[in-house]
Amino acid sequence: MTSFDCAADSFLGETVMNRDLPLAVTNPAKLMQAAVLLIEDDKRLGQIIAELLDDNYRVEWALDGHSAQKKMDETNYDAAIVDRHLPDMDGLDLVRGIRALGITTPMLMLTALSSTADIVEGLDGGANDYLTKPFRFEELDARLRTMLRGYRAQQHSYLIGDWIFFEAIETVENPAGERKRLTSSETALLKVMSDNPAHVFTRSELLRAAFRPDAGESTVDAYVSYIRQKTCKELILTVRGRGYILGHPEEGLV
Structure with a gap:
């Protein structure tokens, strides 16, 4: 230069x-x-x-x-x-x-x-x-x-489409650079999925990896919904009859 x-x-x-x-x-x-x-x-x-x-x-x-x-x-x-x-x-x-x-x-x-x-x-x-x-x-x-x-x-970060997930500070950043805070449970769920982004996770897998053993599988659905509300619906995709997988959102904004 x-x-x-x-x-x-x-x-x-x-x-x-x-x-x-x-x-x-x-x-x-x-x-x-x-x-x-x-x-x-x-x-x-x-x-x-x-x-x-x-x-x-x-x-x-x-x-x-x-x-x-x-x-x-x-x-x-x-x-x-x-x-x-x-x-x-x-x-x-x-x-x-x-x-x-x-x-x-x-x-x-x-x-x-x-x-x-x-x-x-x-x-x-x-x-x-x-x-x-x-x-x-x-x-x-x-x-x-x-x-x-x-x-x-x-900071340990993951790229999810055009979004960035910062595990250490429990935050997601949208394509415009705006950030939303995650709860510890939301962070744990997104961390499990981000470590293996091509894997289709069953509810039971996510339940064991990110939540208390005594929590019901509806807990997973609830926290997926919370994350989508803070980000965009394309961030986590539903695979019918199987579970959830990380998406590739390109332009979803809060």
Whole structure:
């Protein structure tokens, strides 16, 4: 990858990018990439960063703090890159507000403010890392990878069609990047099926593997229904006269 200094006056030619597209994509491998929110008001610099990150991440781009807040309300991102000087607020106030809500998404502060006091203020304010402008893209990419190692990079996940099941955090993510929490029983059921996705499970198999021995087979039907309600009906398919199998949902949204 070509290296260069990224600053507000950087330029990498004219690149047309459709940032209206959702995080969902048709390439299943892309769905396994970390979702990153880039918050940068400089359109030229933001476009360059987004284009370069797009090879390895699912990138969404916000131009100001309020639109970034809206995106974070609607989508669970694996990391965020936050410019300090936004047109409608201080990026550090944005980070503080997000942390006050209990959101632990790793955040990298990107700014021209480079004094020790500024860096300490940013880190104490809730940023996980701090990178000053101008910077080299390789360093930004490396810092992003480092932040993710302790977050999504180590989460055990399963791809079910266009959906992602995160066992460790008991969560499913739809093609738009929106997540739903699962109960421990729902997680146990989906884990058993995800470990052997091509197998048609009988109710008795699922009952023994995911529930108490004294539970009735209707318990399996109930929890399959709960999971479908939180995801889509195609996530778990009924095989008439046999049981259940994981489906391959391509566009079912909550």
